[in-house]
Every structure is written in structure tokens, then in C-alpha cells.
Amino acid sequence: MKRTKLVNHLNELLKPFQINDYCPNGLQVEGKDTIKKLVTGVTASQALIDAAIEKGADAIVVHHGYFWKGEDQTVTGMKKRRLQALLKHDVSLFAYHLPLDVHPELGNNAQLGELLGISIERPLEPWNKSSVAVKGKLSQPITVEAFAALIEEKLGRSPLINKAGDHLIQTVAWCTGGGQSFIDLAASQGIDAYLTGEASEQTIHSSNEQNIHFFAAGHHATERYGVKALGEYLAEQFKLDVEFIDINNPV
């Protein structure tokens, strides 16, 4: 398919213009005009680029791209090597950050919720149009240990757990990636447990002092599923050859 058609379709689907973000969303690096093979992955790291080139990809779609607000604007070192590899092989890079967290079906939060059997009831900040964290409910109350086991089974890694009290878990708030700062908001809404990718030192105090169980299941591990679902959607919609490449990251 034509690259321009894919750009337009993705922008219509994910509506990046509706969200305040820290990076440009959409086509970040322009490659060849026609796309047959597409690789998806969490982060546009050198390892993902090299793997995509090896597979003969014409374009890469990621959740974490480049050109973050506040980053060094020069094209040197690691950034030079990444861009050089893309440009040399005429490979396009598409990146969708927050728009891919919040999409109601293909988004990271929706996909993680589906994987764990928690349906989204509403955003954690209904007043904020760019809100990423969400709130939902398990079909029945379960123990902290059972919820941790469920995460480990579905994500293939054991989460960091902070048990804060004896209560069971039924209501859950979550935000994939580095969403640990939302724990206080979740606690203020009386939610049983908060799940995200990463933890900070103060997250544990927030958890303990506000009786909200906390789980950090990995930034990478919680954000595999949105871009993977997006790739599967594109494969079906446009008969593209799409491959998800998981470059392991322990964080």
C-alpha cells in the first residue's frame, strides 16, 4: 500500500491531534513510497531497526519513537546510528505514543485489560481529555496472590508486588508503561489495586499509607499489546505482511 494512505489511515484511527503528547505522533521518518512488509515493536531501538531491516521491512510502527520534548536536538551518537540505518534502507518509522495508550480497542490499556480480564469502566481522570489511566473491575474479587499469578501467567514475568492490607481485589486502576504517579488518584477513588509498568521509591509509601495494593509488571511488558494489536488490525485491513518483533526489556 502507499505510505501516504497508511499515514492517513493511522491518523484517522488514532486521532493524535486530539491529545497533548511529548513527541510527534505519526510518520516520524519517511521511507519508501510503497509498503508491503511492516514490522511492529514497542520501541524504535537499534535492535528493533536491525531486526526489521533483516526481515526486509518497508516500515516500522512503534509505541516509543523519537524526538521527545526536552531531548537533545542534535543528530549524534545513538540517534545518528538509528536514523542512518532507517534512511539508508529507506524504512519509514511510524510512532504513536499516547494515542496508542488510550485507543478504546487497540490501545495498550484496553489490550492489557482484555488480557487480564478487567473491563474498562471509565478513565481515571474523566475531566482530562488526554487522560491515560483507566479504572475497571474484575468479574469477582480475588487475592493479591491470585492477581499476581494472573499477571505472571499472561505477561510471562513476575510483577513487583506491594501488598497494602488484607482486602481482596475487585476494582483495579491501571496505566501501562511509566504510570506510577497515578497511584494517588486511584487511592483517592477507593480503588482496591493499582497496576502499571514501573515503580518509584515513593510509590510504595503511597501504596502502604493509602491501602491500595500495587503491582509493577514492567514498562515494556505492559506495552507490548497495543502496537501488536494495531499490527494485526492493519494486516487484516490492508492484507499487509505484518510481523511483531519483541525485543526483550527487563524494565
Ligand SMILES: [Zn+2]
Ligand atoms: Zn511507554
